[in-house]
Amino acid sequence: MIRVVIIGSGNVAQHLIKAFAKSSIIEIVQAFSRNKENLTNLIDSSKIATDLNALIDADLYIISVSDNAIAEVSHQLKVENKLVVHTSGSIDMIDLDNKNPKGVFYPLQTFSKNAAVNFDVIPICLEAENIEDYKLLETVAKSISDKVFNINSNQRKALHVSAVFVNNFVNHLYKIGNDICKENNIPFEILQPLIQETANKITSLSPNEAQTGPAKRNDSQTINSHLQFLTDENQKEIYKILTKSIIDNGKKL
Structure with missing residues (x-):
């Protein structure tokens, strides 16, 4: 033993x-x-x-x-x-x-x-x-x-930073989504199958291949509509930053 x-x-x-x-x-x-x-x-x-x-x-x-x-x-x-x-x-x-x-x-x-x-x-x-x-x-x-x-220690640090993005930050985005649902009297459970399917997809696809949504399509009309709908400035800023990151990533491919 x-x-x-x-x-x-x-x-x-x-x-x-x-x-x-x-x-x-x-x-x-x-x-x-x-x-x-x-x-x-x-x-x-x-x-x-x-x-x-x-x-x-x-x-x-x-x-x-x-x-x-x-x-x-x-x-x-x-x-x-x-x-x-x-x-x-x-x-x-x-x-x-x-x-x-x-x-x-x-x-x-x-x-x-x-x-x-x-x-x-x-x-x-x-x-x-x-x-x-x-x-x-x-x-x-x-x-x-x-x-x-x-x-090794350097690889582990990279893993830990990656884990913060895919776990802690993503969970905070769930919290924001939950807040928006609450403010509009929508059950958050409606989003849960979407969350599950998104998580399941990256077991067979790369994150790049699994990416969908208005930013992926560079759908400016929908993006602007979303930004007009949001009233919380912090939510707006997060939306803008993530949208830009997705659009910029598409330009690199």
């Missing part, structure tokens, strides 16, 4: 604990949380540490805390010459403290505490300083996911 310590109690940490609990080769020997109650529904309370100085021996220590706290937590660890990794998409591996071998175990997915996920299809991006540590991370990752990738 590979002995693992999870450091953190947020969304990613909690989902990792759930996933590892189903693995036949992983043993979660301990988890760290400043508040025990955050994890007592997932792991026996005797295995929850509230003091970083109390961490026990393990093969792998996974730091799953906010990006701003990763470096500080890695410096506070008393363990030495043990593989320590973080789960962030935007923090370099080199930001971890030098007293331990370093790595990254980055599951690329959006996590909410109360929303179940299928870890089998979640891409896990790995990085390590040496081949032996990478092999250990690969074994751990493949025990919970069928999609494991060797991704």
Whole structure:
């Protein structure tokens, strides 16, 4: 069994604990949380540490805390010459403290505490300083996911920026669409099949091939009509920026 310590109690940490609990080769020997109650529904309370100085021996220590706290937590660890990794998409591996071998175990997915996920299809991006540590991370990752990738820090940063565009920004556009529907007494659920079909299309088409709409057609009459309809200046500005980007992209092709 590979002995693992999870450091953190947020969304990613909690989902990792759930996933590892189903693995036949992983043993979660301990988890760290400043508040025990955050994890007592997932792991026996005797295995929850509230003091970083109390961490026990393990093969792998996974730091799953906010990006701003990763470096500080890695410096506070008393363990030495043990593989320590973080789960962030935007923090370099080199930001971890030098007293331990370093790595990254980055599951690329959006996590909410109360929303179940299928870890089998979640891409896990790995990085390590040496081949032996990478092999250990690969074994751990493949025990919970069928999609494991060797991704360096620069590539991971590019992935994280891309993820913000396709996930966080797109979700904000859903919010804007929902707001417009509410203002006009329209059920947002009418748009949900369209949202699903758009997401499904890019599994078989490139985003360029899947693009439709007035900006793609450079339909100035419809575009101007939409801009006249919108009363919120922020919505108008977003509409203009995205429309220009789509039109400019078409000119490059």
